[in-house]
Amino acid sequence: xxxKAKIILALMGIVTFVFTMIWAVFKSGVMAxxxxxxxxxxxxxxxxxLDTYYSETGEEVNGIRAIIQPQLADExxxxxxxxxxxxxxxxLQQWVSKRTxxxxxxxxxxxxxxxxxxxxxxxxxxxxxxxxxxxxxxxxYGVPFxxxxxxxxxxxTRSLTEVAESQHEFMxxxxxxxxxxxxxxxxxxxxxxxGYLAVRAWIKVNNLNKLAQTPEVRFIDxxxxxxxxxxxxxxxxxxxxxxxxxxxxxxxxYDW
Amino acid sequence: xxxxxxxxxxxxxxxxxxxxxxxxxxxAGSYVGSWGNWSGxxxxxPREGRHSWYNYSSSVSWWTYYKWTVTKPSSGRDIELEFYxxxxxxxxxRLQPTNLTIYGGNWISAWWISNQCGGSNAELLxxxxxxxxxxxxxxxxxxxxxxxxxTAGYGGETNVSxxxxxxxxxxxxxxxxxxxxxxxxxxx
Numbered sequence: 001x002x003x004k005a006k007i008i009l010a011l012m013g014i015v016t017f018v019f020t021m022i023w024a025v026f027k028s029g030v031m032a033x034x035x036x037x038x039x040x041x042x043x044x045x046x047x048x049x050l051d052t053y054y055s056e057t058g059e060e061v062n063g064i065r066a067i068i069q070p071q072l073a074d075e076x077x078x079x080x081x082x083x084x085x086x087x088x089x090x091x092l093q094q095w096v097s098k099r100t101x102x103x104x105x106x107x108x109x110x111x112x113x114x115x116x117x118x119x120x121x122x123x124x125x126x127x128x129x130x131x132x133x134x135x136x137x138x139x140x141y142g143v144p145f146x147x148x149x150x151x152x153x154x155x156x157t158r159s160l161t162e163v164a165e166s167q168h169e170f171m172x173x174x175x176x177x178x179x180x181x182x183x184x185x186x187x188x189x190x191x192x193x194x195g196y197l198a199v200r201a202w203i204k205v206n207n208l209n210k211l212a213q214t215p216e217v218r219f220i221d222x223x224x225x226x227x228x229x230x231x232x233x234x235x236x237x238x239x240x241x242x243x244x245x246x247x248x249x250x251x252x253x254y255d256w
Numbered sequence: 257x258x259x260x261x262x263x264x265x266x267x268x269x270x271x272x273x274x275x276x277x278x279x280x281x282x283x284a285g286s287y288v289g290s291w292g293n294w295s296g297x298x299x300x301x302p303r304e305g306r307h308s309w310y311n312y313s314s315s316v317s318w319w320t321y322y323k324w325t326v327t328k329p330s331s332g333r334d335i336e337l338e339f340y341x342x343x344x345x346x347x348x349x350r351l352q353p354t355n356l357t358i359y360g361g362n363w364i365s366a367w368w369i370s371n372q373c374g375g376s377n378a379e380l381l382x383x384x385x386x387x388x389x390x391x392x393x394x395x396x397x398x399x400x401x402x403x404x405x406x407t408a409g410y411g412g413e414t415n416v417s418x419x420x421x422x423x424x425x426x427x428x429x430x431x432x433x434x435x436x437x438x439x440x441x442x443x444x
Contacts, residue, residue, distance in 0.1 A: 036422055047421050053371050061376075067366055067384070067421075075388045078362050140359075147357045148367055169283075169310055169317055169399065170359075176288060178308065178321065180395065183360070244368045248384075252362035 037236060043071045043084040046227050051243045063243035066231065068223055070248065079253035080221075091222040092208055101206030104130070106228055108221040108247055114138075114195025114256050115216060121155045123214055124199070127207035130154050133200035135249045136163050137256050138193035140170045142185025146197075146251050156196065164191040194256045198249040200224065218254070223247060283310040283317075287431070287439025291321075294416070294428040294444060300330045301418045302396075307431045309439030314404055316351060316437055320416055321397040329387045336425065337400050338415040340372060340379040347412040348374025351402040353381035358398050363389045377405060382419075408437050 036049045051065040073079040095105065111120070114137055124131060134156060136147045147163060171190060173179055203211065211217055224247050231237045289307035302322035310317040318337065339351035358364045365384040372379045381400050390396065411434040417425035431442040 038421075049421070051370055053373055063371070065368060065370060067368065069365075076362075078365070078386075143359050144361060145357055145359045147355065149355045150369065166401075167357075169308075169319070172286070173308060173319060173397075176308075178288075178306065178319075179397070244370060246366040246368040248366040 043087045044223055045069050062240050064237055064240045065244045066227055067246040068227055077253055078250040085219060088222045091226055092220055095205055096209055099205045103205045104202040105205055105225040107203055108200050110198050110218045112216050112218040114197050116195055117156050117159050120196045123216055124155055127203055127211055130202040131156060131199050134196055135198040135251050137197045137251055140167045140191050143183055160193040160195060164193045167191045197251050283312050285311045285438040289442035292444025296418055296426040296428045298418055298426040300327050301426055307442045309431055311437045315401055317399055317401045319399050321395055323395045324392050328390050328392055329385050331387045332420045333385045334382050334419050336417045336419055337381045339402050341413050342415055345373045348379055349377040350406050352377045352405055353400055353402040355401040362386060363396055408435050411435050
């Protein structure tokens with residue numbers, strides 16, 4: 001009996017040891033493989049990378065950063081493909097019927113034309129949007145520009161006049177000869193800020209249809225939230241905060 | 257007409273507020289680096305460029321110029337504007353990038369900011385290059401702005417790196433600033 005018990009105990013010990021080793025190897029393998037990943041979907045791909053840093057108290061903070069690459073109409077343009085836009089639109093309709101109305105989703109609003117701050121805020125305010133990124137387009141001495149900015153409020157706060165004032169440095173750079181004279185158009189207003197052409201915002205699901213039917217909204221890109229949904233269910237990235245989710249704003253694809 | 261003491265104080269306060277408002281939009285100092293060669297070793301890196309730096313009371317603006325003279329950038333290349341010293345993980349949380357202006361057309365695909373060190377503030381602004389829209393021999397430039405969060409201590413530096421997803425950085429150059437966030441020197 002004693003020798004049987006010993007054998008059973010020894011077997012249990014071996015099994016425990018083997019399982020521990022398998023767990024350790026498997027776990028370390030997972031840890032090593034989740035510092036980055038590239039995902040390919042039908043109409044877009046995205047790269048995910050750990051955005052880990054150490055706080056001043058030495059605490060390790062885990063976050064992730066993702067960059068979305070939409071399928072483009074062709075390589076030289078920023079215009080998303082028709083398939084990409086259709087998929088985004090279908091996703092929106094699915095969400096409206098399936099998700100909770102109060103749920104906030106991360107979307108990009110592409111405007112049909114450049115809007116003033118007041119015009120954009122009227123649309124955003126009517127849906128209680130929370131804006132966190134914006135793109136303003138314009139010309140300075142005839143050179144086209146897009147100004148991307150982090151927004152920290154529920155609505156936009158920079159008037160087009162303020163954006164124009166911030167371009168005074170361009171004139172200094174031009175005067176110093178840093179910008180090729182051939183690129184400059186020295187007639188008319190030196191700075192012509194056309195307006196806000198795109199924003200990223202958190203929008204409640206039950207406001208998506210209203211926004212989609214607003215004439216000033218060209219389209220709503222739902223891909224950022226689709227990526228967030230996938231990251232939330234992916235065991236590699238669960239419980240990690242998304243520190244930045246980058247989606248190109250196709251501001252150069254349209255006339256303004 | 258006699259002005260009461262209270263009125264005088266009020267007028268002085270208004271004048272002070274106006275001055276603060278005006279000076280906030282006028283740069284306190286600027287720095288212009290010379291046009292020259294970027295460092296680095298990658299064959300498809302931009303070879304030439306320069307820095308300009310504008311210091312305001314609450315923010316800084318950093319202009320960087322790029323010219324590819326040998327070959328176009330390969331696809332998937334990024335440029336990182338590091339508002340800190342990545343080699344020593346120093347000067348973290350001082351300057352937080354918030355804003356990027358791209359001039360000249362569709363040569364940048366996406367942009368992002370990232371927290372690289374210190375507390376919860378970001379120090380890095382990155383952008384992807386649309387290689388198919390970059391021509392050899394043309395000059396490209398961006399203006400990045402960052403909020404000043406803390407004093408500059410004895411001064412510090414910002415760095416430019418050429419990189420790609422999961423690549424180690426190819427260091428291109430840097431700009432030094434003094435204890436008042438005034439640009440002092442740069443490479444190139």
